[in-house]
Amino acid sequence: MATAFDEMNIGSGGVRLPYDQLFRWLNEQPQDALDYRRREAELIFRRIGITFAVYGEAEAQERLIPFDVIPRILAAAEWQKIERGLTQRVKALNMLISDIYGAREILRAGVIPDDMVFRNPAFRPEMNGQKVPHGLYVPIAGIDLVRVDADTFYVLEDNARTPSGVSYMLENREIMLRLFPELFARHRVTPVENYPDVLLETLTSIAPHTTAGEPTVVLLTPGVYNSAYYEHSFLADKLGIELVEGRDLFVRNEVVYMRTTTGPRRVDVIYRRIDDDFLDPLAFRPDSALGVPGLMSAYQAGNVTLANAVGTGIADDKAIYSYMPAVMQFYLGEEPLLKNVPTWRCREDDHLVYVLDHLDELVVKEVHGSGGYGMLVGPTASKIAIEQFRAKLKAAPDNFIAQPTLALSTCPTCIEGGIAPRHVDLRPYVLTGRRGTRIVPGGLTRVALKEGSLVVNSSQGGGTKDTWVLDN
């Protein structure tokens, strides 16, 4: 693995231009000042109660995601490149999903093998041949990017199902503004505070054609036991919409209503943070008590918009991901502006042979996995872990893909007794409504706090940073 690209330091004391002011400011700070601010930030986070539940940890059911007070900075030109690439990517994702549930041209053309779609658990037969309002499947996408050098960002993962984490983007900025007003005075940072407005405009714009008047938008949560419940209530509050659970909604004659103190009120757009499986016990898991009975029939009748659409998880699949360059060529006739990480599909014999021979160099992931669970990072894994993984891989090769271990870029990060480079990624949130795609500049930067670690997921002990896009 090559030495990582540092986003601030270019070696022998040089500093990259976007970090010029920050570097100077950091040098002006007394040793303990940052430490003090860090503790202050933590106190604020605790007070507002922004927590994250880590599955499988009985002890600390609710945990604070560590916040690093040193911002990650992108120049305007860097962001413009990213923005164009994301817009292109999300356009292709939407066309792909629409085609998979529609004409299936991409399968007929042989670009993606049939069985990878039809036998994929994320393919929802219930969506087959169904129209969705305005043909928009992915109004909210979270695209995970990693950087390897000054010019190259790779797309690491597409999140077209229910991308989470945007509340951290907003909270991180709010806290930074409180803690470091003087630092903002030295920079022209593009605001992110308008994200809730843009999201609401996006959701309102995709209301079904049968909506009369101003559409009613709600946020549907599985409830307080969900790990992202904080984010659900935070966003509903910022958007000024009702936060509802399944039992607050009902369907009558294929129209969705919300129970209110003044009687039933029609619901037009549901920003749903419930997985497909639990949405409607009449269509999916019959034992789900979280959903709304009959919701799918209202959806299929075109009387309600679900954001995101049902069945978009097919695009999150890591085996499908590996076809994205060909997918973009097929629908858009364009080269991807943001590259895919080269990916070996273990379902293919020659790829599997290569992967098994190079386990100690590769990152191996489950095709349907998320959250950094069930993956192997070869270079940092023990011999025993590698051998255990080899057995898992051989038993079900279809379930895995492998990628080279990328030297993710690093950013200066507060550590015990100083500042050190730590690996980061970036998840921008891409909003697509009837009037096009909008991306609030920045996104969520996740940072692997352990030295040398490449796993930034909060469930694996990663932290977050505020992400600044500078205005020229």
Add this chain to the structure above:
Amino acid sequence: MRLHISHNTTYRYDTPPATVTQILRLTPRNHDGQHVVRWRVELSEDCILHEHEDAYGNLTHTFTADGPLNELVITVSGEVDTQDTHGIVRNAVERFPPQFFLRETDLTKPDAAIRDLAAELRDAGDPATLPLLHRLLARLHRDIVFDVAPTSPTTTASEAFALKRGVCQDIAHIFLSASRLLGIPARYIGGHLARSDDALQQEAGHAWIEAHVPDLGWVSFDPANGISATDAYVRVAVGLDYLGASPVRGSRIGGAGEALKVAVAVAQSRQQIQD
């Protein structure tokens, strides 16, 4: 043959629910060897029945009935002309390519015992698809005892296979599980059967499967009876498993002590066929 079908589903509630929402898959469609002459779905409650086609091409009815309801009755009656096609199903409504029906579901997920069965049958003779399916049909018909007692609608293929007992739905799930393991696309069929013993009253609909055979297309197999479907069968709904093809799925708000009673009668009148 012309089949006269009546299919009544009655829900009784000790404590009346405020609202009942259901989706029904109770209406057959035409294909070679099956022509629906007349069909009606009626509810005991006064509410709108919305008719749609689901993703598999099944005709569905959805409704919301307002309570308080002591009882809810769904009455289905109709006539269907059928001809024996030697189990071959042509010109049915198809919404997916055959390989879609290789998908595993929670109800059809194989376990080691079903894997062993599939491997044994594969090695037991002619490896071609059709003879293999016939071996599977014969084996399940012989080994699985029809018994309504031990299983429920949530029983999985592997659970039923371990019991070696079950109803037509369970035997169909085992067939689907093994067939898909063998690389043969297979799907669940819900419908009706005019029984040869002339027992008119049945306590449930029937279930069997269709498997995809190269050069023949979809071919029906009824493992509960050890035969392919004949002109005594009416094919109503198709799915990956029972959940996808189930005649009634519903949910209610409030209410308790729900009791379900199903009465099916399939009568035949050969004299009405003119051929």
